Amino acid sequence: MIGVHQSWREPLLSTLQNMGEVEIIDIKQSSFDCGSILSSSPDSYILDRLTHTAFKMDQIIESFIPFLPKKPSGIKNLFEKPDDTRLPASGSDITQTLDQADNLIESSQGILNGIELLKEYSEEKSRIEVIIGNLGLVGEIVPNICDIGLSTFIFLIVGKGDDSTGEIGRSVYEVSSDEIIVKTYQMGSESLVLCIGMREYFWRVEEIFKSHGVTPILFPEGYKGKPTEQLNIERERLSQIQVLIDDKKAAIQKQVQDILPDLYASLEELTIRRGRQDILKKAGSTRDMFLLEGWVRHKDTPVLESLVRKTSQDEYFLSSRPATADEDVPVRYDNPSWLRPFEILTTTFARPRYNEIDPTPFFAPVFLFFFGMMLGDAGYGFVITLASLLILRIKGTDPMYRDMGIILLCAGVADIICGTIQGGWFGDLPSKFFGVTPPFVLIDPLKSPIVLFLFALIIGTIHINLGILIALWENIRIQAYKTAFQDQVIWFILQPAAALLIATFFGWITLTTNLLLMAGFAVGFCLVVLFYSRGPMGFFSLTGFLGDWLSYVRILALALATGGIAMTINLLTEMIASASPYLLIPAIIFCILGQTFNLAIQTLGSVIHALRLHYIEFFGKFYSGGGRSFIPFKEDRRYTMTREEN
Amino acid sequence: MIGTGAVLMAIGAGLSVGFSAVGAGIGVGIVGAAASGVISERPEKFGMALVFSAIPQTQAIYGLLIGILILQSGGFFSGGTQDIPVSVGFVAIAAGLAMGLAGFSAIGQGIAAASGVAHTAEKPEMFGKGVVFSAVCETQAIYGLLVAILILALTGVLSGDFTVDINVAIGLIGAGLAVGLAGFSAIGQGITCSAGIAATAKNTDALGRSLVFAAMSETFAIFGLLIAILIMFGLGLFSV
Numbered sequence: 001m002i003g004v005h006q007s008w009r010e011p012l013l014s015t016l017q018n019m020g021e022v023e024i025i026d027i028k029q030s031s032f033d034c035g036s037i038l039s040s041s042p043d044s045y046i047l048d049r050l051t052h053t054a055f056k057m058d059q060i061i062e063s064f065i066p067f068l069p070k071k072p073s074g075i076k077n078l079f080e081k082p083d084d085t086r087l088p089a090s091g092s093d094i095t096q097t098l099d100q101a102d103n104l105i106e107s108s109q110g111i112l113n114g115i116e117l118l119k120e121y122s123e124e125k126s127r128i129e130v131i132i133g134n135l136g137l138v139g140e141i142v143p144n145i146c147d148i149g150l151s152t153f154i155f156l157i158v159g160k161g162d163d164s165t166g167e168i169g170r171s172v173y174e175v176s177s178d179e180i181i182v183k184t185y186q187m188g189s190e191s192l193v194l195c196i197g198m199r200e201y202f203w204r205v206e207e208i209f210k211s212h213g214v215t216p217i218l219f220p221e222g223y224k225g226k227p228t229e230q231l232n233i234e235r236e237r238l239s240q241i242q243v244l245i246d247d248k249k250a251a252i253q254k255q256v257q258d259i260l261p262d263l264y265a266s267l268e269e270l271t272i273r274r275g276r277q278d279i280l281k282k283a284g285s286t287r288d289m290f291l292l293e294g295w296v297r298h299k300d301t302p303v304l305e306s307l308v309r310k311t312s313q314d315e316y317f318l319s320s321r322p323a324t325a326d327e328d329v330p331v332r333y334d335n336p337s338w339l340r341p342f343e344i345l346t347t348t349f350a351r352p353r354y355n356e357i358d359p360t361p362f363f364a365p366v367f368l369f370f371f372g373m374m375l376g377d378a379g380y381g382f383v384i385t386l387a388s389l390l391i392l393r394i395k396g397t398d399p400m401y402r403d404m405g406i407i408l409l410c411a412g413v414a415d416i417i418c419g420t421i422q423g424g425w426f427g428d429l430p431s432k433f434f435g436v437t438p439p440f441v442l443i444d445p446l447k448s449p450i451v452l453f454l455f456a457l458i459i460g461t462i463h464i465n466l467g468i469l470i471a472l473w474e475n476i477r478i479q480a481y482k483t484a485f486q487d488q489v490i491w492f493i494l495q496p497a498a499a500l501l502i503a504t505f506f507g508w509i510t511l512t513t514n515l516l517l518m519a520g521f522a523v524g525f526c527l528v529v530l531f532y533s534r535g536p537m538g539f540f541s542l543t544g545f546l547g548d549w550l551s552y553v554r555i556l557a558l559a560l561a562t563g564g565i566a567m568t569i570n571l572l573t574e575m576i577a578s579a580s581p582y583l584l585i586p587a588i589i590f591c592i593l594g595q596t597f598n599l600a601i602q603t604l605g606s607v608i609h610a611l612r613l614h615y616i617e618f619f620g621k622f623y624s625g626g627g628r629s630f631i632p633f634k635e636d637r638r639y640t641m642t643r644e645e646n
Numbered sequence: 647m648i649g650t651g652a653v654l655m656a657i658g659a660g661l662s663v664g665f666s667a668v669g670a671g672i673g674v675g676i677v678g679a680a681a682s683g684v685i686s687e688r689p690e691k692f693g694m695a696l697v698f699s700a701i702p703q704t705q706a707i708y709g710l711l712i713g714i715l716i717l718q719s720g721g722f723f724s725g726g727t728q729d730i731p732v733s734v735g736f737v738a739i740a741a742g743l744a745m746g747l748a749g750f751s752a753i754g755q756g757i758a759a760a761s762g763v764a765h766t767a768e769k770p771e772m773f774g775k776g777v778v779f780s781a782v783c784e785t786q787a788i789y790g791l792l793v794a795i796l797i798l799a800l801t802g803v804l805s806g807d808f809t810v811d812i813n814v815a816i817g818l819i820g821a822g823l824a825v826g827l828a829g830f831s832a833i834g835q836g837i838t839c840s841a842g843i844a845a846t847a848k849n850t851d852a853l854g855r856s857l858v859f860a861a862m863s864e865t866f867a868i869f870g871l872l873i874a875i876l877i878m879f880g881l882g883l884f885s886v
Contacts, residue, residue: 348774350854449799450884453792506879540865547861547868554785557792564711564795571714575723604697605704608781609788615778616861619854626851 001030001293001319002304008312009290010093013276015311016292018642020634022304023330024294027284046094047277053101054270060108061263063115067249067256084397087265089640094273101266108263111255114248121245128238132231134160134217137187139227141194146224148217155202159193161214168193171208175201264639272635279633295330295630298322329354331627339364341403349615350625357474359623363614364410366463370610371411372418374558376445377566378438379426380599381415388412411607422559426595427566432574445559446567452556460552461495463613464545467621468492474622486533490526491545497522548617554609562602569594651808652727654735655720659713661742662794665826666709666749666787673702673756680760684767691767698759698766701780702752708791712745715795719803734808736815737801740822741794744874747826748790754836755783761840765847775846775853779839782860786829789871793825793878800883814881821874828870835863 004012016022072080090097135145138158142148147156163169169182172195180197193214195205209216223230284291296304298320305318323329331354333343342364352358375381388408395401419425423441430436445452468488475484497519503509504516511519531538569591577587619625635642681695716738721727762776797803797818801810842856878884 348778348853350851446799446804449795453796540862543865543868544861546872547865550868550871551785551864553792553871554788557788557795560795561708561711561791564715565707568711568714571718571723601700601704601707604700604777605781605784608777609784611778612781615854616782616857620858620861624854626854 001027001291002308002316003289003291003318004308004312004316006285006288006290008315010276011311012290012292012308013279015307016633017272017276017635019304019307020632021300022294022296022633023631024279024282024292024633026282027291027293030284030293043277043280046098047274049098050094050270050274050277053098053105054267054274056105057101057263057267057270060105060112061260061267063112064108064256064260064263067115067253068260069253080394085261086637086639086641087261089265089637089642090269097266097269097273101270104259104262104266108259111252111259114252114255118245118248118252121241121248125238125241125245128234128241131219132234132238134219135227135231135234137190137192138217139231140187141185141192142227144225145219145227145230148219150199150202153199155195155197155199155205157193157195157202157205157209157216159195159209159214159216160190161193161209161212162191163193163212163214164191168195168208168212168214171212172197172205175204175208180205261639268637268639272637275633275635294633295323296320297332297334323354325355327354328628330630332630333358333360335360338406341406342367344403345407345611346625348611349619349623351627351629352623352625353627356625356627357470357623359470359614359619362466362470363618366618367610367614368410368414369418370555370613371606372414372416373422373555374562374606374609375415375602376419376422376559376562377424377426377602378416378419379424379429379595380562380603381412381417381419383412383599384408384415384603385412422563424563424566427563427568427570429566429570432570445556446563449556449560452559453553456552456555457549459555460549460617463552463618464548464621465492465495467618467623471622486529490529493522494526494530497526548620551617552613554613558602558606558609561605562598565598565602566595569598648727649730649732651730651732651735652720652722654732655716655727655730655738656722658735658738658740658742659716661739661746662716662749663706663709663713663746665743665746666705666752669750669752670703670706670709671752673705673752673754673759674699676753676756677702677759677763680763684763688767691763694766694770694773695763698763698776698780701759701777701784702755704784705749705752705755705787708787709745709749712741712791712794712798715798715804716741719798719806729808731808731810731812733810733812733815734801734803736812737797737803737810737818740815740818741797743819743822743826744797745787745790745794745826747823748787748829751783751786751790751829751832754786754832754834754839755780757833757836758783758839758843761843765843769847772843772847776843779843779846779857779860782839782857782864783832783836785864786832786835786867789825789867789874790829793821793871793874796878796883797821800878814883817877817881818883821877824877825867825870825874828867831863831866831870835860838863 002012016024090100137160138145138148142156142158148158149155163184166184169184172180172182176197180195180201182193182195185192185194193209195209197205206216279292282292301318301320308316308318331351333340333346335343335358339360343360345367346352346358346360346363372381385408388405388411391401391408392405396405420438420440421442423438423444425438430438443451443455468491472484472488475481475488500509500511500515500519501523504511504519527538530541534541573587573591573594576583576590677695677699681699684695685692717723720730720734720738759776759780762772762780766772766776795804799805801815801818802808803810838856838860842852842860845852845856
């Protein structure tokens with residue numbers, strides 16, 4: 001809990017938001033039992049003004065966005081350099097920030113008026129286009145536009161729509177068979193229905209047209225003369241309005257590009273300021289004191305205290321205590337910077353609970369190793385590495401892309417190493433087409449599948465036992481000795497003893513009677529403990545363990561799939577190229593496309609199965625997760641920078 | 647003159663590609679139906695839907711791989727099919743059955759991926775989890791691929807050694823059937839994964855436990871793999 005004199009309220013909030021290491025909680029539910037004597041005091045006038053201004057500004061930005069140059073989508077977007085221009089943050093007080101925002105909104109009004117005018121031009125353009133379309137249709141059958149509509153004695157209606165069944169004609173003739181003419185014309189894809197009759201039948205005929213889905217064509221007042229003459233006038237008007245639209249659009253685009261960075265910066269500042277006001281709802285006040293309570297990492301407490309002391313010029317108090325297990329403690333990762341990108345992969349499964357081990361340090365290196373072994377092609381590794389370097393170079397300032405780039409870079413390097421060991425360079429491309437034998441090959445999955453099969457099982461044994469060991473450590477740490485014995489220790493006894501018995505059964509080794517008895521007793525004892533602690537479900541523990549272990553052979557299967565499919569592509573390329581000299585270029589194109597496809601599909605598979613081996617086989621031994629994310633009271637600046645950053 | 651061995655090898659390649667293509671086709675069809683529904687409402691989700699649609703295609707690729715390896719081992723691309731013994735043909739059929747039947751796991755994967763498409767359309771953050779759940783059902787196909795490769799490699803067929811005993815070769819069909827038919831357990835797993843995606847979309851914390859439920863159906867695939875390995879062991883394929 002932090003308390004300062006009321007005069008330091010704003011500086012304290014600014015300092016804490018800038019520091020971004022504290023999650024503020026509602027002081028009314030304070031464990032310090034002081035909520036009842038406190039009142040929360042957000043400034044409702046300021047809060048309303050901030051909300052209203054930010055809303056208005058957001059709407060303006062929304063209406064400006066369509067006038068920005070279009071961003072590329074999909075893969076192209078990945079390599080598009082982001083606009084990371086940042087303006088200096090407004091260091092002024094909140095009233096000045098609001099006034100600046102109001103000024104910007106006022107300046108935007110001219111552009112908004114321009115957008116309105118553009119809309120009117122566009123509507124006018126649409127109207128002219130409709131008229132041109134109608135003039136084109138009626139021009140063939142009506143000599144003068146003035147003839148359409150009502151005259152002193154007769155009427156003439158021309159309607160657009162389908163009357164292939166002649167239903168309109170029949171209905172109209174029922175009105176008056178002698179004095180009415182109905183005729184249908186086919187004008188390209190459209191049908192025109194023309195009707196001439198005595199003036200008194202006009203309204204009834206018009207009703208019949210509409211009820212049959214035929215829309216009467218009408219022209220605005222003042223249209224007269226031959227339709228073809230009027231058509232030329234309308235076309236001239238259309239080209240004039242198009243020029244107006246283009247000019248206006250270009251002017252708006254320029255204005256929008258000039259003002260938008262300021263609008264974004266101002267909106268960001270307003271959001272940050274509103275965040276401070278929102279926090280006041282969770283804070284407490286007495287006549288002279290302003291109090292806040294929140295979660296902070298133990299190691300950040302000295303820094304926090306020093307900042308609060310500096311901000312309040314020693315007029316403060318700060319009290320802290322360790323969290324207890326029954327509290328709703330938020331969880332944040334605490335890994336070195338090189339591991340942080342991999343936290344997202346742990347979070348995809350579940351964030352650790354408070355006081356639970358964070359598996360990321362175990363997860364990251366093994367994940368990369370599994371990925372490399374499964375993809376197992378150094379050529380693909382180089383492609384991934386190059387792509388990651390490109391992403392880091394172009395989009396490195398965006399945290400999301402930076403993390404993705406780092407993961408890809410590590411995965412690419414791991415694949416280069418593992419691929420070299422497995423001798424995969426776009427499959428067997430160097431040896432097939434250039435007669436070059438790749439160096440440093442230790443295990444070729446296609447030539448020595450059994451070696452890789454055994455290697456995968458050994459890796460699986462180590463990985464699963466690492467998981468059991470972590471679980472054992474955790475149980476010992478919380479002094480759950482019984483669970484540690486029943487759930488972990490017995491597996492360390494069961495595995496070697498069962499291995500000895502199985503090896504003896506298959507005749508791979510010969511044991512002395514004493515050793516055999518000891519192994520048999522150990523297995524029996526472990527099974528008794530297992531079934532005693534888990535009941536009949538103990539059987540599934542055994543099959544589950546076996547399944548987890550055998551599941552690691554997917555490392556071999558995926559390595560074989562990558563190499564095998566790449567080899568198949570090379571084989572088909574060779575067949576195409578050898579069919580005719582003219583097919584050499586198509587064969588090369590086929591090879592590039594095939595290898596790209598294999599790279600994409602196998603990279604996806606390797607990522608997913610390396611994750612799966614962790615999520616199911618590894619995490620299943622010691623990790624459940626489910627912690628609540630730490631949400632710091634923090635400035636999120638993307639369009640602005642503070643004086644320190646500047 | 648083409649011998650019976652070459653004919654049986656061709657049948658083995660056909661079983662591998664044909665069965666796995668049927669499985670992949672049904673799986674992709676299930677996802678495609680869901681994807682069409684999604685993009686009719688939200689065309690911008692096309693890219694995401696395409697990734698999910700691609701997931702059950704892997705089985706057909708694995709089937710193709712085994713088919714090509716069989717044909718290449720038999721010299722079908724170089725015109726050397728005359729001297730293939732019948733035993734080698736049975737080995738190819740065993741490998742073809744292992745991979746081809748396991749390719750039906752794509753149906754389960756399609757069921758899970760369809761749920762992934764639907765939930766990711768509503769919640770983009772479900773993409774990663776949807777892909778993980780969908781990938782779980784690929785295990786059966788991977789086991790099929792593994793056993794098929796082991797059959798071809800350990801009998802020496804892959805490296806052009808055609809001295810495998812006829813009885814061993816026929817026995818290996820049992821290994822192929824064990825792992826291939828056990829691959830159908832992926833359909834049940836797909837149903838669990840589909841519900842798991844829905845559960846995780848509702849409550850993110852459900853991922854870990856839902857994966858455990860999904861992994862339970864895999865037990866039967868592991869039985870199939872275990873028996874296939876034991877058959878290969880019993881037939882002396884692992885002896886040095």
